[in-house]
Amino acid sequence: MAHTIAILGGTGALGSGLAIRWARAGHRIIIGSRTLEKAEEAVTALKAQSPETAAEAMDNAGAAAAGDIVVLTVPYAHQLATLEGVKGSLTGKIVIDVTVPLQPPKVGTVQLPEGGSAAAAAQALLGEEVFVVSAFQNIAADLLQDPERVIECDVLVSGNKKDARQKVIELAAEAGMRGWHAGPIANSAAAEALTSILIQINRQGEISHAGIKIVGQEVH
């Protein structure tokens, strides 16, 4: 099923990478930003990088209203303020929160927010009529830009509503990634914390673009 996917803050590498891959999968993409002008710049940059990607520009309020799925890819410092500004347009929708609560300069140290998780804070702000799903925190964003590139890193998908998680697992698959049901939104803490560990591992220089893969024994 084709969706209208609004990517708020779609000016970063993760937002543009997801836009490129989801557009190819047949979804309508809206890039949202704080102003229409910034969103238009982002769409121009996206088309320069990936001419075949169709995307529309709107300010965040317009994008949140137009999307039936809303993706939040703004920096942690703007996460809750951005959601607060568009809250009224989110009722009944899936909000995919990719926020990692990194606190510069110590981005290699886990510093989880009060309450344990940025995504749980978003869910608390928005209320249970909005289906917050946490995902994509552990993906090296630059790998997404080339839509042919295989992504080895799995996606931990947390959220209080199973149907909403399932939809995000399907969207992850359409973007070339394996998603896993990871439990309620509180469990986003694991994915958020893992990012600092992946940063540590990248710094050691043995591998780059570190990610995680779920392993185990197949059950027959």
Added chain:
Amino acid sequence: MAHTIAILGGTGALGSGLAIRWARAGHRIIIGSRTLEKAEEAVTALKAQSPETAAEAMDNAGAAAAGDIVVLTVPYAHQLATLEGVKGSLTGKIVIDVTVPLQPPKVGTVQLPEGGSAAAAAQALLGEEVFVVSAFQNIAADLLQDPERVIECDVLVSGNKKDARQKVIELAAEAGMRGWHAGPIANSAAAEALTSILIQINRQGEISHAGIKIVGQEVH
């Protein structure tokens, strides 16, 4: 280098599995428990399971004093009390903390303790003269019992002292597992939280013994 490894609470599956593998690697193993009698029972059970494993029984205080590396494998509810009881014997030693702060009955939901991590709480209790290293939270313990069994799951190794982490990475390798420097002890939060996600994944029934593997691109 051969160590004397004291496993406090070595009566569970993780403790006995590590004992079997480290004994084979040539280390002297002491099984500690609340009483000498319980430790002796644990050693008897261990030998019934693995006749070639040499291990001595001591109460926790004796074990902590005798070991040059101390491993804490007691349930979360007893973690800090056990450390408090043997604190005086730990100065200058590596303490490997495998504690996962699961809070039954909701073991599939991340419920990190005040301060963010059980291992960080242990480090705070013991002070910086004790080198707490967090590891092995994500290993399906029953896989360790058969020393020939290959473990696919990697080990995230957190701790404030790099030398101490490196030693635990070597011990993980001797037990058949790949360890990774995961940063300071605060980063144990990621490994502790991940366990609830692995429980969620196991429950879904597609795979069992779920674990994580670090993936990435080799740097040449």
